[in-house]
């Protein structure tokens with residue numbers, strides 16, 4: 358093998374590792390300490406889960422980002438445009454049904470931990486970057502960061518408790534609604550489709566906007582889609598609480 362060919366292979370291997378490594382550790386997760394914890398907690402607190410269990414429910418919210426490693430990219434996504442990776446609904450269903458089983462047997466602590474895990478997958482696919490292959494694109498003004506990270510961390514996480522105050526908005530409007538869940542798998546698919554928009558309307562709009570301008574965050578439609586998806590995720594999480602408790 359020639360030196361140049363070897364070098365090319367080494368470089369492309371290295372790039373592949375870096376890309377997948379970054380994607381696995383950074384991608385496919387709303388921020389655990391804000392979005393996941395808050396929404397799992399709010400779902401329980403507004404549905405009358407006993408105070409002693411709420412901290413466990415809250416801490417279970419982000420846990421799949423640790424225990425699903427190194428498969429987060431597959432398990433925390435439902436890509437509408439490619440059909441794969443698409444395992445979020447399956448894991449949502451698994452954990453929701455475990456929670457329901459524990460609840461039925463009076464094992465509330467385990468039930469609420471599993472419930473927290475189940476919320477993770479619904480909340481993840483409410484982030485439209487978990488529904489489109491375009492999440493791995495980079496904009497011209499910041500070619501070093503994926504759209505996924507820019508949207509999830511720079512935008513939603515950093516505007517959770519300040520700026521656009523996505524957290525407050527999600528709490529205020531999302532906890533007024535419950536979306537009834539009788540099939541957690543389908544609920545997770547529905548959430549992903551909703552977040553992505555008809556024929557990727559929402560996903561493409563936000564991806565295009567981020568690529569076009571670093572001021573994408575002040576675009577009214579970007580703000581609206583983000584809030585609306587989060588409010589729906591909150592309503593689904595409340596539906597999950599009902600689901601696991603329903604005899």
Ligand SMILES: [Zn+2]
Nearest residue numbers: 385386433481
């Ligand atoms: Zn995740």
